[in-house]
Amino acid sequence: MRLRSLVPLIYILFLMLPIYWLLAMSFKTTNEILGGFSLFPQRWTLANYQAIFTDPTWYWGYINSIIYVSLNSIISLLAALPAAYAFSRFRFLGDKHLFFWLLTNRMAPAAVFALPFFQLYSAANLFDTHLAVALAHCLFNIPLAVWILEGFMSGIPKELDETAYVDGYSFPRFFITIFIPSIKAGVGVAAFFCFMFSWVELLLAKTLTAVEAKPIAATMTRTASSAGYELGLLAAAGVLTIIPGAIVIYFVRNYIAKGFALGRV
Amino acid sequence: MTLELRNVTKNVGLETHIYETSLKFEPGGFNILLGATNAGKSTLVRLLAGLERPTQGEVWFDGRNVTGESPQRRNISLVHQFFINYPHMTVYENIASPLRVGGVAKPEIDRRVRETADILQLGPMLKRRPQELSGGQQQRTALARAIVKQSKAIFLDEPLANLDYKLREELREQLPDILDERGTVVVYATSEPTEALLLGGHTALVHQGHVTQFGRTTDIYRSPSNLVSARVFSDPPINLAPVEKRADQIHLDNLTWSVRGDAATLGDGRYTIGIRPQHITPTRPNAPSVPVHGQVKITELSGSESIAHFSIGDRIWVSLSPGVHQCQVGEPHEFYLIPDHCYYFDGTGALAARGTAHG
Numbered sequence: 001m002r003l004r005s006l007v008p009l010i011y012i013l014f015l016m017l018p019i020y021w022l023l024a025m026s027f028k029t030t031n032e033i034l035g036g037f038s039l040f041p042q043r044w045t046l047a048n049y050q051a052i053f054t055d056p057t058w059y060w061g062y063i064n065s066i067i068y069v070s071l072n073s074i075i076s077l078l079a080a081l082p083a084a085y086a087f088s089r090f091r092f093l094g095d096k097h098l099f100f101w102l103l104t105n106r107m108a109p110a111a112v113f114a115l116p117f118f119q120l121y122s123a124a125n126l127f128d129t130h131l132a133v134a135l136a137h138c139l140f141n142i143p144l145a146v147w148i149l150e151g152f153m154s155g156i157p158k159e160l161d162e163t164a165y166v167d168g169y170s171f172p173r174f175f176i177t178i179f180i181p182s183i184k185a186g187v188g189v190a191a192f193f194c195f196m197f198s199w200v201e202l203l204l205a206k207t208l209t210a211v212e213a214k215p216i217a218a219t220m221t222r223t224a225s226s227a228g229y230e231l232g233l234l235a236a237a238g239v240l241t242i243i244p245g246a247i248v249i250y251f252v253r254n255y256i257a258k259g260f261a262l263g264r265v
Numbered sequence: 266m267t268l269e270l271r272n273v274t275k276n277v278g279l280e281t282h283i284y285e286t287s288l289k290f291e292p293g294g295f296n297i298l299l300g301a302t303n304a305g306k307s308t309l310v311r312l313l314a315g316l317e318r319p320t321q322g323e324v325w326f327d328g329r330n331v332t333g334e335s336p337q338r339r340n341i342s343l344v345h346q347f348f349i350n351y352p353h354m355t356v357y358e359n360i361a362s363p364l365r366v367g368g369v370a371k372p373e374i375d376r377r378v379r380e381t382a383d384i385l386q387l388g389p390m391l392k393r394r395p396q397e398l399s400g401g402q403q404q405r406t407a408l409a410r411a412i413v414k415q416s417k418a419i420f421l422d423e424p425l426a427n428l429d430y431k432l433r434e435e436l437r438e439q440l441p442d443i444l445d446e447r448g449t450v451v452v453y454a455t456s457e458p459t460e461a462l463l464l465g466g467h468t469a470l471v472h473q474g475h476v477t478q479f480g481r482t483t484d485i486y487r488s489p490s491n492l493v494s495a496r497v498f499s500d501p502p503i504n505l506a507p508v509e510k511r512a513d514q515i516h517l518d519n520l521t522w523s524v525r526g527d528a529a530t531l532g533d534g535r536y537t538i539g540i541r542p543q544h545i546t547p548t549r550p551n552a553p554s555v556p557v558h559g560q561v562k563i564t565e566l567s568g569s570e571s572i573a574h575f576s577i578g579d580r581i582w583v584s585l586s587p588g589v590h591q592c593q594v595g596e597p598h599e600f601y602l603i604p605d606h607c608y609y610f611d612g613t614g615a616l617a618a619r620g621t622a623h624g
Contacts, residue, residue: 157347157349159345159347159349160351162311162316162336162343162345163343163345163349163407163410164351165335165336165337166314166316166336166339166342166343167342167362167363167410167414168337168363169337169362169366173366178353184353
């Protein structure tokens, strides 16, 4: 094999190594993990996965995460679609500044908002609900979705809107039956990024929940139990955390390339 | 049924896009808006279609004042310069869409879509999506969507500008057949004088937000009412030069010719003449002519026509002649100016007289 193809191969191997290690660990017993170095599980076990799928405190972590992540993606898109349309189609006073300001919201560290959000949601009786986390994540997901969607929308000529009006389409009908299908790639990409950022965000999700809406990432911080360190169990939980992202990215992989080409991802 | 602009102006911010304009378009034949890019043709189309509201004045359509009415309610169709189709729909669905929105019954939609697709030779493409079609087919789809509606007015905003030469010729030939005898008002914006002449009908000349002249296409081609109109309606650009009339003689630099017809009645004084490039020929014409000794600067071929730019002193003239003529660049060559085809404009730019041969 020539050096040229060897280099990317080695690179990919390095990238995959931690993921492999996690995967291998998830099939080992905790004793084997703590026992010493082994490249492959010496005794394969599915007990770790079995534990997660039978223990409600574990699997409800996933369900909670999926609920607030989906809720967040829907809210973000519903708010971002009209906003992005306005930015791409209309000129108004300060539009460019407002657009850039939206983006700067992404630069704010979540830690800054943890305390005010905690206080606010407690006062509004939203503490420890899925909605609380979903709304909190809108802080960075709506600007992102607006930014991505605006790029895709600006790629659609304004003449399309006008043609539709002349053809007799009312604005809502045009927007839903013509415009959104025309930018479905953008909607897919925006939904994916909302999903991903909400899925991996830990701080706000952990701060705003206690029991009822506790996300999987928070459950995973529960490293020690009465049986000592359950490293195998944690590894299995980690693997299951990666899977939803992998599934979603598989569906939008072609669209994301388009998003990169537009410079909006 | 007519479509009218009554004293319409359009300002955007501090800029005036359309100065006060009144126009009246009738069904039957093309109503052409001819002007250079950015002259205001598209703005006029958008005002007529209701996509923009006039700053002042009224739009009347079919005996009603429709000034504030949305385009949805006007029963009109529009074809843009860019090939605008609904990308996620098939050609069939694209053509059917205005009918579906209009609540036409399904069998009727099917019948009309297929009929229209046949006229525009889209029959085999009905199941494809617009992106899978050639530019010409995409524009045919847009045209089909415009005519299937059987609307009362169709606006075509430079519909052929983005097509390649051959497709443009082909579609231009078919357009009158496709659009004629539908009892609709057809408004066609173009930047090409040749296109206006080929499509006939009526023409409005648009220049920097003003409609400088409106009338039957052939009439305004034959007698442009002023310098601006003459310039708008000439491709390549009309040759202009200052002349002086003394007695029965016209003096242009060191050229002299005697005038006949209308021009003979002009008072002595200074005028500007306009002469179209096709009336300066590289070979001796049958009509009376004035020989001009020029030096050839540029030659170009446009289809089967030859264009030569030549200079006499500081002045550059353009000659256009059918057939392929070889003029050596840099060499002197004798051209022939046909004075009977000259237009004489007075100091204000208004047409004062025409040569005896019109057109």
